[in-house]
Amino acid sequence: MGSRIFYSLIALLIITTGTVFAQEPLISVQTDDNHYDEGDTVVVSGNVKTVIGETPVILQLFTEGNLVDIAQLTVAQDGSFTKTFLAEGALWKKSGDYTIVASYQEHQIETEFSYAPKSEAIETTEPYEVDAGSHGTFDVEYTIKGGTVKNMVVDSDIFAVIVQIDATDEGTITLDLPREFIGAEKQDGKDDTFIILIDGIEVAYQESVVNSDSRVITINFEQGDSDIEIIGTYVVPEFGTIAMVVLIVGIMATVIVTRNKLQIKI
The missing domain is CATH 2.60.40 (Immunoglobulin-like)
Structure with missing residues (x-):
């Protein structure tokens, strides 16, 4: 009975570990913003967990299934890569969601951002x-x-x-x-x-x-x-239009009172 429990735990551990490793992608990719306007610079960066010789990363940029741009990138020794796209030109006319597909050997991962041309800003x-x-x-x-x-x-x-x-x-x-x-x-x-x-x-x-x-x-x-x-x-200066009117009225009232006092004395 004890052996069965032991082997069951081992099998469960192997399945769980395999699932964890399967959930960790070999490649990651992201952009420096979620939205861009025409003329902006789109900075794409990412990382591969295991560098395989001189295998490049392929970046493809799509909108509505149409290819907008493509690039082949050299992976640094630490597994990082980066690329900038200038969001302008004949292929950057449609507003909406754009998808970046990063490929490393048979592995692929995607990320999205939204874009708007100046005519729609x-x-x-x-x-x-x-x-x-x-x-x-x-x-x-x-x-x-x-x-x-x-x-x-x-x-x-x-x-x-x-x-x-x-x-x-x-x-x-x-x-x-x-x-x-x-x-x-x-x-x-x-x-x-x-x-x-x-x-x-x-x-x-x-x-x-x-x-x-x-x-x-x-x-x-x-x-x-x-x-x-x-x-x-x-x-709003302290002596604005209203305050100035109040000030003038106060000065006039003071002058009138002063004159009345002088007349009484005389």
């Missing part, structure tokens, strides 16, 4: 009415690619405009910031740099246009990003 350009609380509202012209703008609000405590986005893909947003309501200035009145935070992390930005009325900045974002904070040295 969604880009939105329109003004957004920003709520400035007691100061009313003001418009910010913007262009966004790779997502949509959900809201823009003022945070006067940190001198910021916060842009809330739904980033369905990596993309960019360009904002035309009116100097009357938000700006970044040095003590001498010259332009200073904005501080840009995306979900609490500081990022760089590009400034393309600077004029007397506004500053135009462009910010890159990643898929899944949500809050973009544009922090300056002022936002």
Whole structure:
């Protein structure tokens, strides 16, 4: 009885071990992103577990069953390989899913990514009415690619405009910031740099246009990003239109009271 149990356990161990080894592919492959737009660089990398002499890895790129590109790669001594494809040209016209097939001897593995040509890239350009609380509202012209703008609000405590986005893909947003309501200035009145935070992390930005009325900045974002904070040295100046009216009314009231007092004394 004991022998039967022993041999049964040995057989089970062999089957289990064989299954584990069978589940481990000899070759792996992946891309550096899940989506690309026309003009992007597709970086493909992978690894083979066992290097077999000078056997190359064959990469084939397909969409809807049509061959888009093919490459033969030399495998490094550590089993790694890499290849870049430029996503443009006559064969990169269709949007949708693209499949990379990596072959090493009789072994194959696949990975997919999505692609969109420029003609189908969604880009939105329109003004957004920003709520400035007691100061009313003001418009910010913007262009966004790779997502949509959900809201823009003022945070006067940190001198910021916060842009809330739904980033369905990596993309960019360009904002035309009116100097009357938000700006970044040095003590001498010259332009200073904005501080840009995306979900609490500081990022760089590009400034393309600077004029007397506004500053135009462009910010890159990643898929899944949500809050973009544009922090300056002022936002909705304390003495805006409403505050100025209140100030003038207060000065006029003070003048009238002063005159009345003088007349009473006389």
